[in-house]
Amino acid sequence: MKVVFFGDVVGETGRETLREAIPKIRSLYQPDFIVVNGENAAGGNGITPKITYEFLRLGVDVITLGDHAWDQKEIVSFIQDEPRLLRPINYPPGTPGEGHIIVKGNAKKLAVVCAIGRTFMLPQTENPFLTAKKIIAELKKETPCILVDFHAEATSEKIAFGRFLDGEVSAVVGTHTHVQTADETIFPKGTAYITDVGFCGAHDSVIGREIAPIIYRYTTLLPTKFILATENPRADGIFIDIDEESGKAKKIERIQLSLPSS
Amino acid sequence: MKVVFFGDVVGETGRETLREAIPKIRSLYQPDFIVVNGENAAGGNGITPKITYEFLRLGVDVITLGDHAWDQKEIVSFIQDEPRLLRPINYPPGTPGEGHIIVKGNAKKLAVVCAIGRTFMLPQTENPFLTAKKIIAELKKETPCILVDFHAEATSEKIAFGRFLDGEVSAVVGTHTHVQTADETIFPKGTAYITDVGFCGAHDSVIGREIAPIIYRYTTLLPTKFILATENPRADGIFIDIDEESGKAKKIERIQLSLPSS
Amino acid sequence: MKVVFFGDVVGETGRETLREAIPKIRSLYQPDFIVVNGENAAGGNGITPKITYEFLRLGVDVITLGDHAWDQKEIVSFIQDEPRLLRPINYPPGTPGEGHIIVKGNAKKLAVVCAIGRTFMLPQTENPFLTAKKIIAELKKETPCILVDFHAEATSEKIAFGRFLDGEVSAVVGTHTHVQTADETIFPKGTAYITDVGFCGAHDSVIGREIAPIIYRYTTLLPTKFILATENPRADGIFIDIDEESGKAKKIERIQLSLPSS
């Protein structure tokens, strides 16, 4: 089973990048499933129902979120009607929506899980390790092919989480820092891993935003508007090939797809 | 001018890795200067005078530090006698030692600067942007070839810092997260940049330490001893080629040198 | 029902302070129960079995802990045998020991709960609000008289927690900052509340430790040993009078009992 996962889509440039990237990725990788982290799709802050549908129409199978999940308030009710949009599993019990789903296609079944880290992160959530363990045990009854988006800041927490799930899931892919790491690997028990996939959007930027205002803030602490960048659109992602019988990863390959500037 | 910089050397395995890596790197890259971040060289915690001399004997020209600078208390006085050992420039005024140096060799001059970030970091230091700006202005009177180790956690702060110094220095290389990023680039005004170089040490680990105790801590919060890992030694570094006239970077190349396990 | 609660006992001076304070407090307040936060009793770091027994022999009924719960490693197994020593309820499921107990005496029953906050706090624990709600619902079947020690840093989290439990418990008393607040009150539905009770120990200090090394650290960031202070011993606590039928608080009174210096 071939899966492509795209890192955080940032704003309009990110969405355009994704739109252009998907057909190219289809012909390059023939993915059975496409998963996208959409937590910054709406102007950098969360996602809207409209953008959700736009992504689904592009052929995205599942959209994961992160600390920006509720930035657009209407998502709180919308997520209850759209199971392909996932908020982190380790939000408090009773949180609207779900953090996992099993999607089917081409006679294949992929479980997708969205979890969020706690080190250097807000909001303060429940233990991601313990929550993931419980949910993954359930999902494994349905399919051995499981992809986990671990949306977190600290490398130690992310690697520990990946190692914790080694042999339990097909892949743990990190998001949130918006910088792709060069540590993609397959762990000893068969779980593909990367600390961070990167992001989809304008890369002449500070993680998707215009450079000058960010430098202004760091040097003055004065108020300034952080606007989204537009130059050097690139789609960062990861390709994973999974053995369908065992759920073990056979291959992991980093994607950095530069696109003609808008 | 060719420069190789190695990321945080972690413990005995890291030191052994460095020892084996340097001759190989010499024949591969013919570096004029070798710079190493040594903040975790002594059992993961800081550096000792003995290890400092060991590194210098290996041909290391400058050693940078980070948040672990003072883990070994004797370093506080030792650093005043050994100018090739750098603590962050943005420690408070009056701090022992220096955070910058100009080294010479092969009729070439390289300035090296060690700075530390503030986002999600302890200890709480002075503004790295403003401090770096002042010091770099001085160093530029001596040489246009300047390498900055920015030891920091958050990708946004690191990229902003790199962009802030674009055109002012030859290279900004990130350390501290112990995970190499895949975003090495040369910025428009000629500064080579990478968010994190990675680390030298055992890579079957959580950033250099044994996996099991770290997972135990994340899942139980109970006390446990974090011991250093030993398997899969690898030296993570970066190669930078600098135009000596202009100080602009001509090339940046990531290094991941796997070595036979001890 | 009369209850006296003492804030964090810090080191030897704190223990001596408690020893001298208890008889005085007995004659002043005739408490039915005495509860003490003991998280800093062993040299500032955690508590030992020996100190636990010492406190129980002094007539302490229940000892609560906080973020320093496991500083002394032997406590992890000891706590399973000593139900009067409480670690926070919102530690991960499976944590040794308990975070609540019902104690009896003088034909009275008091439930004591130990919870820990998350804002600006380590370690990262489960949601204290949701965990407390569940446990308190159980305890209320046994007794309406419930005292909660909320060990937390941020005033907003502490007040929100107190308001959240207003009418559900007899008292919410804050600990951890080691500074007594002047906001003791009884909330509209009958819960006595104070943001922080303060600490027992040497008050010519920075929250129990010698002043000079702390200032040295803040001004230099250099390594230094934080030693416990000894001057100006004072026991900070809170007296609460509870209506046994309803569990509602009738009175809350701050205690600052200065003792002759050792």
Added chain:
Amino acid sequence: MKVVFFGDVVGETGRETLREAIPKIRSLYQPDFIVVNGENAAGGNGITPKITYEFLRLGVDVITLGDHAWDQKEIVSFIQDEPRLLRPINYPPGTPGEGHIIVKGNAKKLAVVCAIGRTFMLPQTENPFLTAKKIIAELKKETPCILVDFHAEATSEKIAFGRFLDGEVSAVVGTHTHVQTADETIFPKGTAYITDVGFCGAHDSVIGREIAPIIYRYTTLLPTKFILATENPRADGIFIDIDEESGKAKKIERIQLSLPSS
């Protein structure tokens, strides 16, 4: 010299509270100077020029700010024209406005300093200890009577800062947590100290804001609007009597002035 300092004025209720409190305080304490922390005066977020003038018209001599200094953007330019409005001294060099002033009245001179802490605080500022030391040395040439508002979160940093300035200034009064502490004292070398003065505004609240939305956030992490509370207006402050010759504090007294509900 008699000085009254009021803690953070929160929103409209806070301003009304201050308006009613000032005449009462005048007749109770006959202050020579009134200083107010105004960082939350404009709907909880910063201060406006209009509110600044309103406070000055009420007889306030100096207004201090804190982490909310720039919430209202127009303040960045306004502060350069109004020296009685102080932003923290340890904002980066080049920041608009000043963090200290000497005010005169009744043939008396009071220096007021506004500083901000770093532990658990944003934004990340320069070292408050070192910055304060330098500025206070200058101010002492003009007057020994110096009042410092230390706007900070952690009790250890606040007490260390107060002790650091003991004998150097007349008073260090803490703000930011919005909860008055019960540790007002005069340190051995004559500096009056309190960890936190509290706030002016609606006290049936979570530090000035409506209770229900805050609890909702802590229990669900879902988006909600934090609205300002209106019930139980109270002005929290501190009275300090200073010996004009020596600058040493003779008296410190906590103020909690409850006012008829609006």
